[in-house]
Amino acid sequence: MRFIHTADWHLGRIFHGVHLTDDQAYVLEQFIGLVHDARPDAVLIAGDIYDRSVPPHEAVQLLDEVLYRIVMDCRVPVLIIAGNHDSARRLGFGHRLLARQGLHITSQPDNDLAPVVIEDCHGPVYFCPVPYVDPPVVRDCLGVQDARGHDSAMAVLVDYWQARVPGGARKVALAHAFVAGGEGSESERPLSIGGADKVQVAHFRAFNYTALGHLHKAQPAGEEQIRYAGSLMKYSFSEAEHKKSVTLVEMDARGVVTREEIALCPRRDVRRLDGFLRDLLVGPPPGVSREDYIMVTLRDSGAILDAMGKLREVYPNVLHIERPHLNCGGDLRGPGGDHRRLGELDLFASFFQQVAGEELTSEQQRVIAGIVEQIYRQDYRPEQGGGAARLTEQRETGVLA
Amino acid sequence: MRFIHTADWHLGRIFHGVHLTDDQAYVLEQFIGLVHDARPDAVLIAGDIYDRSVPPHEAVQLLDEVLYRIVMDCRVPVLIIAGNHDSARRLGFGHRLLARQGLHITSQPDNDLAPVVIEDCHGPVYFCPVPYVDPPVVRDCLGVQDARGHDSAMAVLVDYWQARVPGGARKVALAHAFVAGGEGSESERPLSIGGADKVQVAHFRAFNYTALGHLHKAQPAGEEQIRYAGSLMKYSFSEAEHKKSVTLVEMDARGVVTREEIALCPRRDVRRLDGFLRDLLVGPPPGVSREDYIMVTLRDSGAILDAMGKLREVYPNVLHIERPHLNCGGDLRGPGGDHRRLGELDLFASFFQQVAGEELTSEQQRVIAGIVEQIYRQDYRPEQGGGAARLTEQRETGVLA
Structure with missing residues (x-):
């Protein structure tokens, strides 16, 4: 039988x-x-x-x-x-x-x-x-x-x-x-x-x-x-x-x-990837499918503009992104003291500390100060990927860690 | 074949x-x-x-x-x-x-x-x-x-x-x-x-x-x-x-x-009944089921308290009641003139005219006036079937047509 x-x-x-x-x-x-x-x-x-x-x-x-x-x-x-x-x-x-x-x-x-x-x-x-x-x-x-x-x-x-x-x-x-x-x-x-x-x-x-x-x-x-x-x-x-x-x-x-x-061999495997965005964007080793259903654990600590969009250019079926740094950083009760008394830069530094669990470096502070200044000069255009995109670009090119 | x-x-x-x-x-x-x-x-x-x-x-x-x-x-x-x-x-x-x-x-x-x-x-x-x-x-x-x-x-x-x-x-x-x-x-x-x-x-x-x-x-x-x-x-x-x-x-x-x-003989027939409440409450002629699914067209023109409840005591499966008098009577834009300037009796007479399409008789006016007086004396108890129930009762016993 x-x-x-x-x-x-x-x-x-x-x-x-x-x-x-x-x-x-x-x-x-x-x-x-x-x-x-x-x-x-x-x-x-x-x-x-x-x-x-x-x-x-x-x-x-x-x-x-x-x-x-x-x-x-x-x-x-x-x-x-x-x-x-x-x-x-x-x-x-x-x-x-x-x-x-x-x-x-x-x-x-x-x-x-x-x-x-x-x-x-x-x-x-x-x-x-x-x-x-x-x-x-x-x-x-x-x-x-x-x-x-x-x-x-x-x-x-x-x-x-x-x-x-x-x-x-x-x-x-x-x-x-x-x-x-x-x-x-x-x-x-x-x-x-x-x-x-x-x-x-x-x-x-x-x-x-x-x-x-x-x-x-x-x-x-x-x-x-x-x-x-x-x-x-x-x-x-x-x-x-x-x-x-x-x-x-x-x-x-x-x-x-x-x-x-x-x-049984699936049309698309279910896999987990873990690493920094720049490493993941290199793509899979030869012989490994880009088409699999993928969950990514991103180790990057800072802001990333449209991580899903970027990853899907390499792995079209990324279905979920987990960012442990964003989950573990600080409490979410808000900045210490009265946030209405903080200036833009201090307020952002407090926010960054909360979500990333680390202090802004002096270089990062310089970039943020530049963006705030652009906003006040009214040449900041977020819908065209203004300051935030530049921030991401600087991060990816190494200006921001 | x-x-x-x-x-x-x-x-x-x-x-x-x-x-x-x-x-x-x-x-x-x-x-x-x-x-x-x-x-x-x-x-x-x-x-x-x-x-x-x-x-x-x-x-x-x-x-x-x-x-x-x-x-x-x-x-x-x-x-x-x-x-x-x-x-x-x-x-x-x-x-x-x-x-x-x-x-x-x-x-x-x-x-x-x-x-x-x-x-x-x-x-x-x-x-x-x-x-x-x-x-x-x-x-x-x-x-x-x-x-x-x-x-x-x-x-x-x-x-x-x-x-x-x-x-x-x-x-x-x-x-x-x-x-x-x-x-x-x-x-x-x-x-x-x-x-x-x-x-x-x-x-x-x-x-x-x-x-x-x-x-x-x-x-x-x-x-x-x-x-x-x-x-x-x-x-x-x-x-x-x-x-x-x-x-x-x-x-x-x-x-x-x-x-x-x-x-094919259903467990319960689907039937329409048409008439005045008091006639319908007599029940079906001998040999006709009370259990049928029934739609009632009620010809009564005035207010009836819980018509569905009363009909279901005789026909337990009344599913729908149609009241053509309530649909055809007058426009629904409200009484002529400023209703805030009308007394209770005039306001009710105007409402009755609107929905029933006819004037209150002097006997009806007398009943309503009595109910209004009870309300002011605070012995009107609607939850125990006070004035409205009495109104219905008087209607059913013939005081109100």
Whole structure:
């Protein structure tokens, strides 16, 4: 038995204002190629197919196309569970009809739920889908009162499956949950507050493999056969160092699994750059793409006119700039004393001290004094890049450090 | 060949603040019973399945359930086209897989579209779905430049089908369009402004039957075999006199059709009542439901305290009250002269003249004078139904006409 485990596609995601559907289509094209070449017995998608309960219609159309090609062109059954980002009832439309074509979408638990059974030459493997559901929904759907939190709800769901799979049979769970001890990223939406969203890894020990979704970093959840496949793409800059992949799992006659992570190559990587503007403007080393989605940490301490514009001339997809110097400098309560009693130069020096955390040098003071003088002479034209542009220019040419 | 033609379900509709999903489920239960009993070869739903592009998830779940029961339990294929209220891409999710189970959803035209062919003992019948699409989408999808308006776009789509159905074969069109000459209702959303949304009936003459959607009144569109089935329910008070039904069509070996309208009985009818409050408060005659959705036209000319509250004690689902007297009376520019110079009684008489279009009688003047006196004596308690309630009471008991 061979299957591919993936999760957290988040179709329709918007990343710092950029609609990622085209990037997702690019990666999914590789994924379809992989399914075509690897000829697995099944594809498992462990929740968060969409990024939100009402996804953009481009995302709906992309999913329709991808699933059709896997199920009909490659003839590989697909098992999907809903994640916390999906709308269970929207995702579940037509599920009973679609299941007869090999597309098994499980978005809500109920007492009619049966495992998806796929056979290989050694016999059946029972796939047990555990969609993400809030504990009260578990109580309603299965009529049990003791599913108070996420962990006890998971216990109920796993018991449900244990009762429906023959003893000794090979079985695989799909679940969308935060297994205690897992490492999160910035792009996951918490399931509840205060750590109450965690479930114990022990629930899954009865399964030969557990295909997890929710955490965006590919990782084992305590044990090797209980794993997160990780997200389709990097969905936050905190994931810049992740290797995004899908997991190809081989299960033998006894249910023992071996696995392989197969990397997915994005159209544009998500990277972080850190340095001074003049160094960053040199551009990337040969062979490194300028087109990646980039977050820049700028080390420069002083004013920079249109840093985003300058960086985008070199890296067109800079999406975010962080300036630690501007955040750490001084308090923001205003200059000491009564600012109405300070002259322009003292007032600016106080402001500079506040945001940059250092004193104006005498050279800097001379430049500012010149600008103030220009303003009084009325030949200062900010809309044409007057004093401020000159200040930046002087900084970049070394007059200002 | 026998098929049922229905349209304009508008699942998820909100009617004067009331979510109609439960009422729609009630009527659809009858519809499923009809399908079960009539054993048609197909069910045709001619667009506006949902009321809006992102329907509430209760509506999604209801449609899922209804279609499953028709397709799987009754084993009757269903053909659906998108209407102008539906989101083509959302409604179309999974359509190629669902079609293999007998659920044929056509939401966008494209060059791969094939007719749905259903056989009877006389041979095949070709069903040609024409979903609602804006003319620019027709141009894009089919690569034709001359689909400038709705009528020319329909010509292109009909030509498309004519080219794909063998000459002499029996054929049925499903279309969601405003056929010129049809009678509209208040609950249809115009397709475009200024009458440019109309298409000519001539487009459909080549078909043995045309199952139309869009207009909410069941009616022929110029010719008997080109018909609107009408909406599932009454979706505006302008439809109070409609008979809502579905059309059961029988087609013989030559393609000649006979038909029968089969009424659907709503959980609550939509009705208009017209009269004086005291007459309406008597309640309905025996055998007429108090639970219907009701719009009341109140003929009373004077002030009535909480007319809605009083009417709902008798008819709990009064949704709208119209008071023609309050709309037609005088101009609203204020009393003649300077109102600051008028006494309370004259000011009220002027106001009454304005809104009711008639003078206070001497008896009415006496009542108002009494209320004004109470107010000055400070024993007027409006929150306990003081003067105004007494005024209403006197009106209802006949002291005030």
